[in-house]
Amino acid sequence: MSTVPSPDYFDVPLPRPVVKPGEFIFSAMHLDHAHIIGMTGALRDAGATLKSVYDPDPVKVAEFCRAFPEARPVAGEADILNDPEVRLVAAAAVTCERADLGIRVMRAGKDYFTDKAPMTALRQLAAVKDCVRQTGRKYLCYYAERLHTHSGIFAERLIRRGAIGKVLFMNGFGPHRLNPAIRPPWFFERKKYGGILCDIGSHQIEQFLQFSGEEDAQVQFSRVANYAHPQYPGLEDFGECALVGKNGTAFHFRVDWFTPDGLREWGDSRTFVVGTEGTLELRKTIDPAVPEKTRDIVILVNGREEKRFLTEGKVGYPFFGELILDCLNRTENAMTQAHCFKAAELGIRASDQAVHLDRIIKSES
Amino acid sequence: MSTVPSPDYFDVPLPRPVVKPGEFIFSAMHLDHAHIIGMTGALRDAGATLKSVYDPDPVKVAEFCRAFPEARPVAGEADILNDPEVRLVAAAAVTCERADLGIRVMRAGKDYFTDKAPMTALRQLAAVKDCVRQTGRKYLCYYAERLHTHSGIFAERLIRRGAIGKVLFMNGFGPHRLNPAIRPPWFFERKKYGGILCDIGSHQIEQFLQFSGEEDAQVQFSRVANYAHPQYPGLEDFGECALVGKNGTAFHFRVDWFTPDGLREWGDSRTFVVGTEGTLELRKTIDPAVPEKTRDIVILVNGREEKRFLTEGKVGYPFFGELILDCLNRTENAMTQAHCFKAAELGIRASDQAVHLDRIIKSES
Numbered sequence: 001m002s003t004v005p006s007p008d009y010f011d012v013p014l015p016r017p018v019v020k021p022g023e024f025i026f027s028a029m030h031l032d033h034a035h036i037i038g039m040t041g042a043l044r045d046a047g048a049t050l051k052s053v054y055d056p057d058p059v060k061v062a063e064f065c066r067a068f069p070e071a072r073p074v075a076g077e078a079d080i081l082n083d084p085e086v087r088l089v090a091a092a093a094v095t096c097e098r099a100d101l102g103i104r105v106m107r108a109g110k111d112y113f114t115d116k117a118p119m120t121a122l123r124q125l126a127a128v129k130d131c132v133r134q135t136g137r138k139y140l141c142y143y144a145e146r147l148h149t150h151s152g153i154f155a156e157r158l159i160r161r162g163a164i165g166k167v168l169f170m171n172g173f174g175p176h177r178l179n180p181a182i183r184p185p186w187f188f189e190r191k192k193y194g195g196i197l198c199d200i201g202s203h204q205i206e207q208f209l210q211f212s213g214e215e216d217a218q219v220q221f222s223r224v225a226n227y228a229h230p231q232y233p234g235l236e237d238f239g240e241c242a243l244v245g246k247n248g249t250a251f252h253f254r255v256d257w258f259t260p261d262g263l264r265e266w267g268d269s270r271t272f273v274v275g276t277e278g279t280l281e282l283r284k285t286i287d288p289a290v291p292e293k294t295r296d297i298v299i300l301v302n303g304r305e306e307k308r309f310l311t312e313g314k315v316g317y318p319f320f321g322e323l324i325l326d327c328l329n330r331t332e333n334a335m336t337q338a339h340c341f342k343a344a345e346l347g348i349r350a351s352d353q354a355v356h357l358d359r360i361i362k363s364e365s
Numbered sequence: 366m367s368t369v370p371s372p373d374y375f376d377v378p379l380p381r382p383v384v385k386p387g388e389f390i391f392s393a394m395h396l397d398h399a400h401i402i403g404m405t406g407a408l409r410d411a412g413a414t415l416k417s418v419y420d421p422d423p424v425k426v427a428e429f430c431r432a433f434p435e436a437r438p439v440a441g442e443a444d445i446l447n448d449p450e451v452r453l454v455a456a457a458a459v460t461c462e463r464a465d466l467g468i469r470v471m472r473a474g475k476d477y478f479t480d481k482a483p484m485t486a487l488r489q490l491a492a493v494k495d496c497v498r499q500t501g502r503k504y505l506c507y508y509a510e511r512l513h514t515h516s517g518i519f520a521e522r523l524i525r526r527g528a529i530g531k532v533l534f535m536n537g538f539g540p541h542r543l544n545p546a547i548r549p550p551w552f553f554e555r556k557k558y559g560g561i562l563c564d565i566g567s568h569q570i571e572q573f574l575q576f577s578g579e580e581d582a583q584v585q586f587s588r589v590a591n592y593a594h595p596q597y598p599g600l601e602d603f604g605e606c607a608l609v610g611k612n613g614t615a616f617h618f619r620v621d622w623f624t625p626d627g628l629r630e631w632g633d634s635r636t637f638v639v640g641t642e643g644t645l646e647l648r649k650t651i652d653p654a655v656p657e658k659t660r661d662i663v664i665l666v667n668g669r670e671e672k673r674f675l676t677e678g679k680v681g682y683p684f685f686g687e688l689i690l691d692c693l694n695r696t697e698n699a700m701t702q703a704h705c706f707k708a709a710e711l712g713i714r715a716s717d718q719a720v721h722l723d724r725i726i727k728s729e730s
Contacts (some may be wrong), residue, residue, distance in 0.1 A: 250588065252619065260668055262643070281653070300654075301625045303626045305627045308653075355585065
């Protein structure tokens with residue numbers, strides 16, 4: 001046995017607010033997905049000052065203001081877009097409307113931070129890219145399954161420090177609970193949410209690009225199905241995709257809406273990374289069937305040992321402070337624009353190219 | 366909380382020998398893969414009587430006889446093929462030679478039990494099928510990752526009893542340690558081992574067919590690479606495959622030769638099964654980074670709870686006794702001939718159709 005202690009990687013201080021109150025002002029609008037709560041809270045924790053909120057539905061605004069009493073409800077989008085103090089707009093509109101909204105925000109001179117997926121069609125992406133070029137504004141996305149998890153940030157730290165050598169291939173599982181009773185109608189319309197590989201698949205692809213360092217990739221194969229929800233014909237309840245990066249890193253992921261009600265979390269989200277010198281497994285949300293409920297577990301196996309890291313609460317989410325500073329300094333430390341767009345593009349391509357197993361199931365049986 | 370206790374599924378007695386000494390006599394020959402030890406031991410534990418052993422290499426024979434002192438070494442294949450007492454031949458020849466050997470065995474009037482993969486080419490499969498039809502003998506295969514694991518047998522019991530409803534889709538990981546120093550030269554020759562998807566992939570496909578109840582499937586996509594072993598140009602160190610069953614069950618698996626030296630097992634073998642009513646995860650070989658080394662863990666999540674089953678030593682391997690009785694009674698309880706062949710066929714197809722990432726890696730970089 002080696003006597004050299006293995007590194008514990010917990011040597012980076014927790015992120016702290018990067019600006020003082022009033023130094024970076026943002027607003028929230030279009031509250032169609034509850035992710036807006038997580039987005040707003042994380043920006044606030046990183047030092048940003050929330051000024052105002054808008055949604056056509058006063059119930060959604062009231063709910064938002066219960067979580068963020070400092071937010072001033074305003075009567076229309078224009079009240080935010082025309083407010084010179086507001087530097088950034090955070091939004092979680094219906095997925096297919098996120099691009100148009102972002103274009104309005106950027107044309108008003110503000111940066112835009114949208115829930116994932118950031119768009120649902122390649123023509124939306126082209127329009128957004130044009131607008132970014134013309135306005136110089138940012139169109140960034142809340143890929144929460146990496147950037148808002150301790151384990152996601154921690155795993156990237158391990159990879160960057162060479163803990164598993166060069167990343168060769170990865171697998172990801174993104175199961176989610178359907179909860180149909182609390183979902184709005186647009187959630188079940190394929191055109192509006194973009195298909196499962198575009199929607200919850202975009203998280204997966206973003207992680208792949210980030211962990212592997214790949215800047216481009218191709219979709220080699222993808223498939224979707226509606227296995228068990230005939231009452232929602234527009235729902236894809238299963239999706240799978242195989243990508244390969246330009247430098248050869250392989251990635252496969254599966255997403256689905258089959259989290260059983262007995263799981264203590266919304267989904268048992270996993271990421272597996274295999275490198276030349278070791279492997280990582282991320283159990284992001286739960287270690288299933290372990291009595292003490294724990295999230296953000298990272299398991300490293302290398303040439304010497306198996307090691308379990310409990311990262312919950314010990315890493316933090318540097319993305320949000322970096323995003324604020326990127327907006328102020330026009331840098332790209334939180335996430336490059338190209339990376340944000342590439343993850344979106346590949347999710348849309350995976351969705352558009354997918355083989356529909358439903359048709360196979362029906363034609364064969 | 367429900368007050369009805371959930372079933373523990375440990376209500377089936379451990380398998381016992383199905384025949385008395387001398388009632389079912391078998392021999393072993395062609396000891397090219399060490400799996401022959403596991404195959405022979407399991408048959409013996411199920412009551413079979415080992416009579417003789419042959420391999421051209423006396424070192425391999427001596428090693429075998431250390432494990433099974435009752436085996437009488439013989440001078441040639443013919444001594445076994447012409448022995449009227451021998452009903453079954455167990456063998457682990459070089460993979461590409463398994464079909465020809467099986468044909469010789471069946472023509473001698475004996476059943477054949479080969480290590481996986483049972484063959485490496487579709488023309489071998491066709492010849493073997495002809496021979497089975499002509500001789501009425503059995504050509505069966507040691508798909509050990511299901512039939513020689515407590516967790517594999519236990520998971521099937523749960524599925525058959527409806528613990529997760531109808532199986533919809535599955536994922537499997539079959540990483541293995543390369544150990545190049547102890548591997549014979551044929552192990553690195555693509556034509557001889559059949560490619561990674563045929564070789565260690567056949568385990569995966571067999572499990573898929575068994576757990577899903579699918580009798581036929583198509584390979585929708587497969588890919589292989591040699592990522593990190595340029596010194597073995599014939600080695601595929603990574604393979605991935607997506608299948609869909611005739612009734613629509615989806616399956617994806619990944620196999621590789623990247624088990625890090627620090628893992629306490631040869632590989633962290635996993636199977637994930639998603640059904641309409643719940644999910645299963647099998648950690649067959651190890652629960653990585655858990656101090657107390659445990660294998661054969663099955664995690665069930667259903668509509669009510671998360672449950673962890675420790676199955677090691679509590680289930681047994683009914684396959685081997687069923688195989689003996691199938692040979693005696695000409696039944697098909699252990700495994701149908703069609704199932705054995707279908708798993709082999711799909712592995713060969715996956716291997717033959719695979720996209721080679723090596724070419725992408727080389728052409729792009």
